[in-house]
Amino acid sequence: MLPVNRMKPQSRASSSWSPSGVDLADSRRKPHFLWRTIFTALLIIGCILVLKHSSGHRVTTAFSQHEHGVTHVLVTGGAGYIGSHAALRLLEDKYRVTIVDNLSRGNIGAVKVLQDLFPEPGRLQFILADLGDAKAVNKIFSENAFDAVMHFAAVAYVGESTLEPLRYYHNITSNTLVVLEAMAAHRVNKLIYSSTCATYGEPEKMPITEETPQHPINPYGRAKKMAEDMIIDYSKKPGMAVMILRYFNVIGSDPEGRLGEAPRPELREHGRISGACFDAALGIIPGLKVRGSDYETADKTCVRDYIDVTDLVDAHVKALHHAKSGNVGIYNVGTGKGRSVKEFVEACKKATRAEIKVEYLSRRAGDYAMVYSDPSKIKKDLNWSAKYTDVEQSLATAWRWQKSHPNGYRL
Numbered sequence: 001m002l003p004v005n006r007m008k009p010q011s012r013a014s015s016s017w018s019p020s021g022v023d024l025a026d027s028r029r030k031p032h033f034l035w036r037t038i039f040t041a042l043l044i045i046g047c048i049l050v051l052k053h054s055s056g057h058r059v060t061t062a063f064s065q066h067e068h069g070v071t072h073v074l075v076t077g078g079a080g081y082i083g084s085h086a087a088l089r090l091l092e093d094k095y096r097v098t099i100v101d102n103l104s105r106g107n108i109g110a111v112k113v114l115q116d117l118f119p120e121p122g123r124l125q126f127i128l129a130d131l132g133d134a135k136a137v138n139k140i141f142s143e144n145a146f147d148a149v150m151h152f153a154a155v156a157y158v159g160e161s162t163l164e165p166l167r168y169y170h171n172i173t174s175n176t177l178v179v180l181e182a183m184a185a186h187r188v189n190k191l192i193y194s195s196t197c198a199t200y201g202e203p204e205k206m207p208i209t210e211e212t213p214q215h216p217i218n219p220y221g222r223a224k225k226m227a228e229d230m231i232i233d234y235s236k237k238p239g240m241a242v243m244i245l246r247y248f249n250v251i252g253s254d255p256e257g258r259l260g261e262a263p264r265p266e267l268r269e270h271g272r273i274s275g276a277c278f279d280a281a282l283g284i285i286p287g288l289k290v291r292g293s294d295y296e297t298a299d300k301t302c303v304r305d306y307i308d309v310t311d312l313v314d315a316h317v318k319a320l321h322h323a324k325s326g327n328v329g330i331y332n333v334g335t336g337k338g339r340s341v342k343e344f345v346e347a348c349k350k351a352t353r354a355e356i357k358v359e360y361l362s363r364r365a366g367d368y369a370m371v372y373s374d375p376s377k378i379k380k381d382l383n384w385s386a387k388y389t390d391v392e393q394s395l396a397t398a399w400r401w402q403k404s405h406p407n408g409y410r411l
């Protein structure tokens with residue numbers, strides 16, 4: 001028997017069949033098939049894109065969108081001493097704040113204080129990240145809508161920088177490059193940069209103005225100067241608004257006692273004079289070691305310009321207000337008055353009412369004799385001047401916090 005063709009007869013209108021098995025209408029069907037294939041492929045690509053998008057956890061939050069009338073500031077190093085005080089002031093002034101810190105030197109306790117003070121959604125978020133991790137930084141910028149950056153994060157001890165220079169160039173200079181690249185990629189145009197009088201080195205003439213030539217004499221100052229140079233070069237990009245603030249020696253703490261200065265115990269050796277003074281008053285260390293008593297100053301000890309942290313953060317807020325597109329503002333932030341280490345120690349003894357033993361040692365590498373600012377430019381341009389100029393008073397405020405927090409932010 002011949003095999004029966006069981007194929008269903010097809011309507012002539014739709015197709016024809018030939019004994020050779022070749023569909024004569026195939027050539028006419030091909031365009032439909034092609035379009036169907038393209039359509040399916042596009043559908044699959046679309047699904048993949050949607051899946052990818054949703055698996056990237058791109059959640060919309062107050063931080064991820066610009067909001068009219070709200071300025072969202074990225075505060076790098078906001079778990080640190082100055083950064084936390086700046087974040088507090090910004091939050092009080094109704095800014096939206098994102099703190100990025102790797103907690104290498106800062107305190108999560110300071111962030112907790114801020115979170116407790118500003119628990120409302122959309123006010124403050126903390127992101128644990130290292131600015132040396134360009135991928136992480138880029139992700140932070142892609143997920144958040146920043147209007148401005150205050151870049152505080154840095155390692156910041158002159159003595160340590162002479163022992164570990166590469167760490168300083170990496171942490172200060174190359175991390176600033178990472179921040180600038182992320183700002184460029186995500187079109188964030190406003191930057192307030194934490195610089196330092198250490199970029200001037202040991203100038204011949206006092207007081208130091210912004211025109212004083214910068215010849216830093218230690219890796220810390222050089223790393224900051226390089227970061228400044230990069231920022232200034234990059235600021236020529238249209239739309240950039242940059243303020244570089246060169247702080248002198250920062251002391252004090254929040255007058256309401258909410259925040260303080262709490263460096264890691266292991267950093268005490270490299271620490272700043274106010275920390276050492278409090279440690280001596282608390283009996284944590286046997287006394288104060290003053291490095292250098294043969295400088296060419298009135299009482300032979302170093303002279304510094306001590307600026308209260310409350311004044312300093314006020315300068316940042318004013319700098320943020322006055323930052324203009326196409327402009328780089330460079331300002332000294334100091335009181336304009338120099339105080340010797342001896343004077344400082346006396347103020348510390350009075351503020352703490354403690355008997356503090358003082359031992360005079362040889363000079364510390366990388367230190368300079370006399371540094372104080374001429375703050376007239378910042379007064380003229382930003383209408384800022386220091387208000388908390390009584391060192392003893394600033395130390396007394398900081399001492400109150402120290403006494404009530406003998407373990408820093410640790411409970």
Ligand SMILES: NC(=O)c1ccc[n+]([C@@H]2O[C@H](COP(=O)([O-])OP(=O)(O)OC[C@H]3O[C@@H](n4cnc5c(N)ncnc54)[C@H](O)[C@@H]3O)[C@@H](O)[C@H]2O)c1
Nearest residue numbers: 077079080081082101102104105106130131153154156250
């Ligand atoms: N304290 C002063 O007297 C003084 C003077 C002049 C300039 N400055 C500058 O002010 C800024 C703040 O100084 P501070 O005294 O508050 O120091 P700090 O050590 O208290 O704070 C610095 C913060 O930056 C964070 N940080 C460091 N490296 C980081 C990284 N790679 N990624 C993320 N976070 C990182 C630390 O964890 C810390 O919380 C620094 O840039 C410093 O150079 C300070």
